[in-house]
Each structure stands twice: as C-alpha cells, then as structure tokens.
Amino acid sequence: MSTLIGLEEVRYSYTPDRPVIGPLSLQIKQGDITAVLGPSGCGKSTLLRLIAALRPPSGGTIRYEQPVQFGFVFQHPTLLDWRSARDNVALPLLLNRRKNNPSAQKETGQGLSAAAPNAGQIADAWLDRMGLRDSADQHPRALSGGMQMRVSIARAMAAQPNCLLFDEPFAALDELTRFDLNRMVRSVVRQEHLTALFVTHSVQESVFLADRVLILPKHAGPIIADLTISGPAQRNDEWRADPLFLEQTQAISAILREAG
Amino acid sequence: MRVIGSYLPPLMMGLILLGLWEAAILVYNIPPYVLPAPHLIAEAFWLHRTELLAASLVTLTITFWAFIWALLTGIGFAIVFTRARFIERALYPYVVTLQVTPVIAIAPLIIIWVGFDQVQRALVIIAWIVAFFPVLTNSVAGLRAVDPDLHDLFTLYRARSWQRLVYLELPAALPQILTGAKISASLALIGAVVAEFVAGSGNSTGLAWRIIESGNRLDIAAMFASLVLLSVIGIGLFYTLTLLEWLLLRRWHPSYR
Numbered sequence: 388m389s390t391l392i393g394l395e396e397v398r399y400s401y402t403p404d405r406p407v408i409g410p411l412s413l414q415i416k417q418g419d420i421t422a423v424l425g426p427s428g429c430g431k432s433t434l435l436r437l438i439a440a441l442r443p444p445s446g447g448t449i450r451y452e453q454p455v456q457f458g459f460v461f462q463h464p465t466l467l468d469w470r471s472a473r474d475n476v477a478l479p480l481l482l483n484r485r486k487n488n489p490s491a492q493k494e495t496g497q498g499l500s501a502a503a504p505n506a507g508q509i510a511d512a513w514l515d516r517m518g519l520r521d522s523a524d525q526h527p528r529a530l531s532g533g534m535q536m537r538v539s540i541a542r543a544m545a546a547q548p549n550c551l552l553f554d555e556p557f558a559a560l561d562e563l564t565r566f567d568l569n570r571m572v573r574s575v576v577r578q579e580h581l582t583a584l585f586v587t588h589s590v591q592e593s594v595f596l597a598d599r600v601l602i603l604p605k606h607a608g609p610i611i612a613d614l615t616i617s618g619p620a621q622r623n624d625e626w627r628a629d630p631l632f633l634e635q636t637q638a639i640s641a642i643l644r645e646a647g
Numbered sequence: 648m649r650v651i652g653s654y655l656p657p658l659m660m661g662l663i664l665l666g667l668w669e670a671a672i673l674v675y676n677i678p679p680y681v682l683p684a685p686h687l688i689a690e691a692f693w694l695h696r697t698e699l700l701a702a703s704l705v706t707l708t709i710t711f712w713a714f715i716w717a718l719l720t721g722i723g724f725a726i727v728f729t730r731a732r733f734i735e736r737a738l739y740p741y742v743v744t745l746q747v748t749p750v751i752a753i754a755p756l757i758i759i760w761v762g763f764d765q766v767q768r769a770l771v772i773i774a775w776i777v778a779f780f781p782v783l784t785n786s787v788a789g790l791r792a793v794d795p796d797l798h799d800l801f802t803l804y805r806a807r808s809w810q811r812l813v814y815l816e817l818p819a820a821l822p823q824i825l826t827g828a829k830i831s832a833s834l835a836l837i838g839a840v841v842a843e844f845v846a847g848s849g850n851s852t853g854l855a856w857r858i859i860e861s862g863n864r865l866d867i868a869a870m871f872a873s874l875v876l877l878s879v880i881g882i883g884l885f886y887t888l889t890l891l892e893w894l895l896l897r898r899w900h901p902s903y904r
Contacts, residue, residue, distance in 0.1 A: 441799045459803055465796045469818045469899045482804040482814070526899045546804065 388416040390452045391550060391582050392438060397447035398607070399433055406607035407433055410447060413601070413610060415550075415584065417453070420576055422593035423586045424639065425603030426647060431586040432462070434603070435552045438584065458543030458551045462558065464535035466527040472538045473523040476510035479546035506545075513541035517571070533564035540568075544575070551576060553585040557592070566624065569595050573622055590636045590643065595622060600639060605647045612642050683868035688875070691868035699857065703876050706839050706853035709767070710880065713774030714835040718828060720775075721782025725820075726812065728783075729790040746780040750838065754845035766846050770853075773845070774838030778831040785827025789820025822900055825892045832884040840877065854880075 398409035408430040415421065415438075423431050436442045438449065439457045466475045514523050517537040527535055536556060543551060553572070557565040573596050576583045587593055593600050594616055602612040616635060618626060626632055665685045671677070672684045679687055692699060724742075728735035754773045761769035793816055801811050817824075843855030854873045861869035897903040 436799065439799075439803060441802055457803060459800065461796045461800070463796065465794060465800060467797070467815070467818070469821075478814070479804045482801065482806045482810055528899060528901060528904070 388418050390414050391417045391419075391455065393450045393452060394438070395448050395450070397437060397444045397449060399430065399437060399442070400445050400607070406445075408437070408603075408607055409444075409609075411603075411609060412447075413613075415582060417549075417582055418580060419599055420573065420583045420597045421585065421599045421601060422597035423584060423601050423603065424588065424590065424593050424643060426605045426643070427588060429603045429605050430607070431603060432554050435459075435554050435584060435586055439552055453549075455550050456546060456548045458546060458548035460536075460539055460543050460551065460553045460556045462554050462556060464527065464532075464539040466535060466538060466542075468527050471524050471526055472514060472519060472530065472541075473507060473510045475527070475538055476513055476541045476545050477506040478542060480506040480509060483546060509545055510541070513544050514538070516575075517541045533560055533568065536560065536568060537571075540572070540575075544579075548581065550582040550584070553583065553587075555586050555588065558588070565592070566627075570623060572596060577620070590639050591627070594618070594632055594636045594639065595626060602639070602642055602646065611646050612639075614639065680865045680867055683871060687868045688871040691866070692872040692875070695857075695869055695872065699854075699872060699876060702852055702854045702857045702873070703880065706836075706843065706855065706877070707880055709770045709774055709839040709842070709853065710832075710835045710884070712771045713778050713838055714828075714832050714884075716771070716775045717778035717782050717831045717835060721779050721827065721831070722786050722824060724783050725786030725790055728787055729816070730808075742780070742783065745776060750777050751841055751845060754842055758846055770839060770842040770846060773842035774835050777838030777841070778835035781830040781834065782824070782827040785823045785830075786820060789823030790816045792823070793819045822892075822896060822902070825888065825895065829885065829888045829892070832888055833881060836877070836881050836884065 392415040394411060394413045394415075396410040396412055398406060398411070400406040400408075411434075423434065425431050433442065437444050439459055440449070466472075467478065470478070511520075511523055514520060517540060519534060519537055519541070522530060522534060522538075527538065530538065539556070557568050560568070569592060572583070572585075575581075585593070585596055587596075598616055598618075600612070600614045600616060601610055602614075604611050614635075618629070618631060618635075669684050669686065672682065683691070724738075728739070750773055753776075757773055758766065758769045761772065797815055797819075798811075801815055806814070839853065840855040843853045844859065846856075847859075854877050857873040858870050861867070861873065893903070
C-alpha cells in the first residue's frame with residue numbers, strides 16, 4: 388500500500404523549553420488502521436491535531452502524498468446541541484457545500500434540507516448505518532452517550548473522508564457500548580477502505596481495532612515501539628478471547644509499563 | 648391544576664396584603680396624602696385612565712427602542728470584540744467608563760446636545776446607555792465560551808468566518824445573550840424613567856413625569872397608580888423575554904430538561 392501521510396522530525400511545543408512531541412518520524416499507509424498508545428499527557432491528542440493541520444508543528448514537516456479529507460471524532464461527541472441528529476451529521480456538507488455538493492450552490496434560505504437536497508439524505512443514510520434511524524429528529528440531549536458518539540461518527544463519515552482520526556472517543560462509555568463501537572468502527576473503516584488513526588489509552592482497544600500499534604514516550608522523543616498486530620481481518624468478540632489477542636495485549640502492556 | 652397551583656399562592660398573598668393595607672389605614676387613621684388606601688388608588692387610576700395609558704405608551708416606546716438599540720449594539724460590539732482583540736482593547740475602557748459614570752449625571756448633557764426639540768430621541772439615548780452593557784458583556788462571554796473542539800471541527804471543514812458565526816458562535820451564545828437581554832430590558836425601563844425625571848416638565852409626558860406631577864399636587868393616589876403601571880410594564884417585559892427564551896431554548900438547552 389502507498390503512503391498517505393509522512394511525518395519527518397515533527398516537533399511540537401507550547402513554549403520553546405517545554406517540548407510535547409518529537410522529533411517524531413512516521414509513515415501512515417493508505418488503508419492502515421493504526422492505534423496510538425502512550426501515557427497520559429504524552430501528546431497523543433496533539434499529534435492528531437498536527438496531522439489534521441489544526442495546529443502548525445513547531446518543527447519538521449508533514450507531507451500529504453495524496454489528497455486527504457479528514458474526518459475527526461473527538462473525545463466528547465461535540466455535537467451542536469441546537470441541531471437535530473440529522474442536521475448535526477449534515478453539518479460538514481453544509482459548511483463545505485461548494486466542495487462536496489456542487490449541485491446545490493444556491494442558498495434557498497429554507498433551512499438545511501432545502502438548501503442542500505442531498506445533505507439530509509446522506510445524513511439519514513449514515514444515521515441508519517449507525518443504527519440510529521429512529522433518532523434522526525432528536526436533539527443530542529435526548530440521546531445516550533453511546534448514541535451521541537454514533538452521531539459523531541456518522542458526522543465524520545458524511546463528508547466522505549479518506550482518513551479518520553479518533554481522539555480517545557470511547558473512554559467515557561460503559562464497556563459493552565465500547566465493545567459495540569469498536570466492532571462498528573473497524574467494520575466501517577474496512578468496508579469504506581479508509582485510513583484510520585485511533586488514539587486510546589486502552590491496550591485492549593488498540594489490539595482489538597488496529598493492525599498496527601504505535602507507542603509514544605512519556606516525554607517528547609521518538610516513537611518507542613511500532614508493532615504490527617497479527618489477527619483476523621474481520622474481528623468480533625471471539626477475538627478478545629483468542630490466545631493471540633491476550634499475548635499481544637500483555638506484550639504491549641509490558642512495553643507501556645517500562646515507558647512509565 | 649399545576650398552573651393554578653403555581654399562580655394561586657402569589658395571588659392569595661397579594662389579596663391578603665391588600666386587605667391588611669386597607670385595614671391598617673382604617674385602624675391607624677392614616678391620611679390619604681401620606682398613604683392612600685388601595686381602593687383610592689384604583690379610583691385614581693380610573694379617573695386618570697386616559698392620561699395614564701397615554702403616558703404608559705410614551706414610557707413603553709422609549710423603553711422599547713432603548714432595548715432594541717441595546718440588543719443591536721450589544722451583540723454587534725460583542726461580535727466585533729470577539730473577532731478583533733485590538734478593537735476590544737482600544738474600546739473597552741471607554742465602554743466601561745460610559746457604564747460606571749452615573750447616567751443621571753450625564754443625562755442633562757445628552758438632552759442639551761441632542762436638543763430640546765428632540766427630547767424623545769435624547770431619552771432613548773439615555774435609556775440605551777443604561778441598558779447596553781449587560782447585553783455586551785453577556786454576549787462576549789457567550790461567544791467566547793464555545794468549545795474549542797467545535798472550533799476545530801469548523802476549521803477542519805474550512806468553514807468561512809460568517810459560517811462560524813451563524814452556525815456555531817451565535818447559537819452557542821444564545822442562552823447568555825438572552826440572559827443579558829432580560830437584565831437589559833429592566834434596565835431600559837429604569838433608564839427611561841431616569842431620563843424622564845431629568846428631562847423635567849413640558850418635555851416629557853411619560854409615567855415618570857406623571858409621578859412628579861402627581862407628587863407636586865400631593866395626589867399620592869395618582870402617584871401610586873403610575874407606579875403600579877411602571878411595575879406592570881416591567882413585569883410584562885420580563886415575562887415576554889422569559890417566553891421568548893422558552894421558545895428558543897426549550898428543545899435543546901439543559902435548563903429546560
């Protein structure tokens with residue numbers, strides 16, 4: 388597979404004497420599902436924002452070898468409380484209308500569905516796929532935490548990204564919901580042939596989801612470990628009980644413990 | 648039943664207080680030029696009803712326009728302040744100065760500057776000065792309090808500046824803007840009354856002028872009638888805005904859970 392994004396000697400610091408990340412070099416290949424692990428405060432979330440060009444790096448270069456459209460799933464659902472689930476999912480299409488939806492350039496002033504006839508349908512299709520067909524008209528506050536997260540993922544998918552970035556999105560959810568969403572994320576990413584970078588502090592989550600695991604050091608520096616996960620392509624709860632799964636989680640935990 | 652339950656206690660309390668008031672005046676023999684009985688106030692209201700309602704309309708008009716200008720300028724300046732920090736730095740001290748200087752002290756100046764032939768306009772300006780500040784500070788706080796992750800989301804989708812304002816910042820700030828508006832509406836009424844007091848005789852025909860004029864004639868009952876009307880206007884403004892708040896926020900805001 389060809390390289391999608393290349394990081395070379397990338398560094399980031401809030402103040403010159405307090406480096407947070409790097410120097411860090413790394414290739415992200417198209418179709419990779421990569422988990423990023425590391426102690427809290429090691430700059431995992433910041434790394435995602437550097438890759439998405441939401442922050443400029445303090446040094447080094449980030450090269451995009453192919454056109455990249457990012458989808459970002461934040462730590463919290465970060466939905467607009469005043470919009471229905473459907474209108475939240477359609478938001479990227481509304482903001483980026485000219486780019487994503489050339490057929491609907493004219494503002495009709497009749498609200499979202501009238502202004503961009505496709506946006507509502509695309510949103511509904513993604514909500515349906517996330518199992519939220521009946522909640523499209525609900526406002527976020529009427530939805531559970533897990534449902535809000537599904538809306539957030541549907542929103543990230545609506546703009547047809549080719550690279551999805553996840554910033555520890557399921558940390559606040561109960562275990563069963565988290566398992567559900569892990570399965571769903573892996574299957575969607577694979578079906579849509581996306582590239583994904585998944586920041587987490589859960590070793591289990593990383594081994595369940597990813598084909599590759601990166602471990603960042605506690606203090607700024609190069610990547611500690613770049614591991615390939617061996618496991619089936621299609622994963623379900625059986626994978627969690629597989630000896631190979633347990634072996635790999637134990638190995639990664641050992642590295643993390645050593646990293647402090 | 649629930650509606651009756653919430654209106655009944657204050658209504659009962661009001662009737663009891665009015666009864667005690669009437670009784671106290673009979674028992675202690677208080678003369679009506681010190682404290683008129685409630686029935687005398689009602690009589691005065693009926694007697695002067697045409698002038699009083701006309702005066703209410705004058706005060707309400709001043710209050711209304713001062714409030715509308717306070718909203719427009721308050722939100723407008725808040726948008727400018729949150730977009731351009733240097734403009735905020737340059738202007739904020741003067742806005743605060745305008746706010747902390749007692750308006751009653753600058754009111755005569757404003758009336759002179761605007762001109763005695765334009766008293767109505769001067770009164771609106773004075774009331775606007777009083778009412779403007781809470782809308783500004785609440786709007787600025789609301790616009791600033793937007794979740795940084797949501798800002799990142801809008802950046803990710805290359806939102807234009809106006810899209811960020813219309814789809815993110817203004818709706819997110821709406822609860823705080825409405826809080827500011829509620830405070831501002833009451834202040835606009837206070838400003839209107841203060842302005843009328845300063846403008847004095849002949850130039851103003853609002854409720855505040857009615858109060859001065861009744862006082863000069865020792866017609867305390869008529870004074871109370873004007874006072875009651877002022878309260879009614881204030882309560883009306885407050886509940887109109889509470890209703891507006893409910894209409895705009897009930898579907899999504901946690902305070903209406």
